[in-house]
Amino acid sequence: MITTATTARERMQLAKDASRSIGLLGDEDKRRALLAIADAIDAASDDVVAANAEDLARGRTTGLSDALLDRLRLDAPRVAGLASAVRDVAALPDPVGRVLDERTLENGLRLTKVAVPFGVIGSIYEARPNVTVDIAALALRSGNAVVLRGGSAAERTNAALIEAMRGALRTRGIDPEAIQTVDEFGRAGARELMQARGLVDVLVPRGSAQLIETVVTESLVPVIETGAGVVHIVLADSAPVDRACAIVTNAKAQRPSVCNAVETVLVVRSAAERLVRPVVEALHGAGVTVHGDETVAALADGVVPATEDDWATEYLSLDIAIRVVDDLDEALEHIRRYSTHHTESIITEDAVEAERFLAEVDSAVVMANASTRFTDGGEFGFGAEVGISTQKLHARGPMGLAELTSTKWLARGAGQVRA
């Protein structure tokens, strides 16, 4: 039994109560707590792997796909990897207490805007045990309590990891109620988490587009929307063929299952004859299935006919859609219609055109002459990644620890009243 609280609501209240002391912890206390958590995960490795074996056995009987079973699977090296990731988070600078603005009014009132923890961060995610550890570590590093709701398929694994993490907090004299799970309450627990306005300050869903859409639609708690990426690369009139092949292939095939992988390539008509065949051949060479419009199919061999659905699909696989557009205007129009506003890139030698693309495309990250795979907290140098926000409120693009903080104005006076 993880805690004595018997309802999801009670668990969240415990997290909120704990958030008060967690929010006041200093940098060093939080760092040591995370190192203790990493050690505890290492020490619990056998228990975690055993719990995971139960989840895997249940998953096989309930018909989980091989891909899902693989995401769920933990062995000793993977558990060690989880602990190691916690140590990486421990080493990051404390985002709390940063002074973001300072001003002294004419009457002498001193105003300071400081970064403070949100309080309680909720996360709803699918059966990936690494997210359990990841989100808990990031939340604690930024002074927040956390309420987790992982997929039911990983329930025993998550429980073992959470027990280890809570035990580590206890040994450091820190309130273990700062890490909560509502997994045992199933879908009802997820619903209560989404309704917990006033107890939970922000909800970060992680997983499929469908999961995120459900949370965005149903949650009364403010949500940071992450994830889905129907990502575009535009090949402009002046795009060098080598660069086009290298960037498109890298953006698709280097790791096709992630949100920053390209899904659609738009080739400007004037460059189609020059670029389509070599780009398709490069993609074929990397094992990619190319879904193309009629022009693309006429210019290259082995192209699968694309339908309207292809333009809106986040394949997350070794598939790509290619369409020939009349000009940059039509490319921008296509992007407005189908993009999830995650990342888009243009390949061009024309600096004016590049700057137009950077200015006009309304996405979290807009690139010229680079692979979309760079949209990543690690690549951006944040040291950790909470997710990639595709919304415009609060955080946009790769989120680091700073995005898990809010702000507070402190006003220090000597009796000032308003005239």
Add this chain to the structure above:
Amino acid sequence: MITTATTARERMQLAKDASRSIGLLGDEDKRRALLAIADAIDAASDDVVAANAEDLARGRTTGLSDALLDRLRLDAPRVAGLASAVRDVAALPDPVGRVLDERTLENGLRLTKVAVPFGVIGSIYEARPNVTVDIAALALRSGNAVVLRGGSAAERTNAALIEAMRGALRTRGIDPEAIQTVDEFGRAGARELMQARGLVDVLVPRGSAQLIETVVTESLVPVIETGAGVVHIVLADSAPVDRACAIVTNAKAQRPSVCNAVETVLVVRSAAERLVRPVVEALHGAGVTVHGDETVAALADGVVPATEDDWATEYLSLDIAIRVVDDLDEALEHIRRYSTHHTESIITEDAVEAERFLAEVDSAVVMANASTRFTDGGEFGFGAEVGISTQKLHARGPMGLAELTSTKWLARGAGQVRA
């Protein structure tokens, strides 16, 4: 007829389409557009006052209260005041294009995080025509299109103001569809605005606590919650009597109808005998009705007995609640229970106690030895105020133009691919 669009949805689509060109306007273009709007409001003064007279006449027959009629009323000087406020917004610096972060990766990829407009800002508010002009001006200054839904009681006044503003944009060669209203569609229009995820980027409700609660609960569009202030002042053991009287009276009586006015005073028991009587007398002298607990009633004359409801009430009137608490811990507990996390202040000579209060109170603005009336965009030096956010996501406390922008990462490369 304001536009040819016949449904609320079409209006919002027009706003979104217009937001593309509005978002690319330069500082000077936006400034001139706002000056043209100010001139147009001045020029339309007679029409606006006439439209307002119709609203007032209808309001009288439908039984609007005198207070609501007064908020609704526009005469020539008030219309001139609206135009003047637009000129003030025009004079503010452009929040768009600010470089918020810059980094160059080892591979030479240059990353720049810039402030960009949200796109389309929605606002749902009550029958105050000044909000119509205010929100439109702030939205345009920050490069956003705007969809307005004012109270139906102000429909004709709002229509006249919006027509003037749209006309001014047209004369400047700017797409007038950047200013939209869904007023004619009544409650259905408000509902559609709250459902318009994907067309409207952020919704800023302004008005009563009930209006804001409805929007927060029903909106699928991300909301910035503003407003309600159950604001507390704590009088600590060492609070000087003169300072306590001056700050409490100022915070309550200088302008009782606003969200940063104090509603509850918590007096630490050790200071009660010394402070309660003079503070109550000072409040009585300012025409304030004091609702007090039994201890307060025993220490001062003319105290109305307070009930549980008083602690949770935002009076917005010349009423105040006073309670004696055992110590700072109990004061903090009371604040946690009843505060709307807007503004709280402590009066104390003890610097350690002041810093504890500043650290532990979880509100947008936390003060020591100052009147809560300073929580205000104008007082903070923002030049304009979009509202006072009581949420933790995106913006907290007084919001200026910067809070009406999102961000975008620009990545300028030379063919970089990920290893």
